[in-house]
Amino acid sequence: MRLWSLHPSVLDRAALVACWREALLAQKVLEGGTRGYRSHPQLLRFRDHPAPVEAVGAFLTGLHREATDRGYSFDRSRIHEQVGPGDVPSIEVTDGQLGYELGHLRGKVAHRAEEWLPRLPSDDGPVPAHPLFTVTSGPVEPWEVVPPTGTA
Template sequence: MSLWTVHPKYLDKQGLISLWREGLLAQKVLNGELDVKLSNPIWQQFRQAENPLKAIGSYLSFVAAEGARRGYKFSHEKIIYPNFEDYEIPVRPQDLIFEMKHLRDKLKLRDREKWNETSQVEKVEAHPTFRLN
């Protein structure tokens, strides 16, 4: 499962659509609809949140908002608890930097325009559901 801690604005179309789908899958697992064992560290952060479904709902709401900004039609009604609350799931700065480098490597191969755009970023922003610690 690929849930990104970087802000969704950095993702290309393929990445944003994949993130939406992965987030919906995570929501199903958290809601007990799927019995899947996931070991991704970000996934574990959601499981440990005070209210995991609201936390993933916030995550998905921000992803859907980025999609809407770009003109995509993500089905907001698929979010069990849509909200824009700040859950402040902790993420280390070095993890955010590593993840941005990983994303830029992907963008270099599949979306040169987005790759060029992200190369201008001096300070990487986290997804609004996360906070740097």
């Protein structure tokens, strides 16, 4: 499961579609609708939110807006709590996490959609976050599963 902290506009088509699908699964998990993935590390920040289901709804809404802007037809009715990212308390994400995710995305895009590479932010500039998140200074988030150096 990869619930990108990056702004949806940074995601290539495959990442945006996969994030949508996985966020729908996260919504089901947070609502208690499935027993799988309940302890997935990517869900910790949503579980810790004062309103977890609303937070994942806001996350999905941000993805839906980007998909709509690109002409994709994601089914908005699948978002159970239809709130915007500004309608719930934000979730903090570190700039280190965003940098890690950008590198991870860059590696994936290099293999599946090289034409998207120029659209990715540079490593030396700010990395935009999903509108649900507020960026703070810090390392990669403790919940992130970082493979040992030399693998991935």
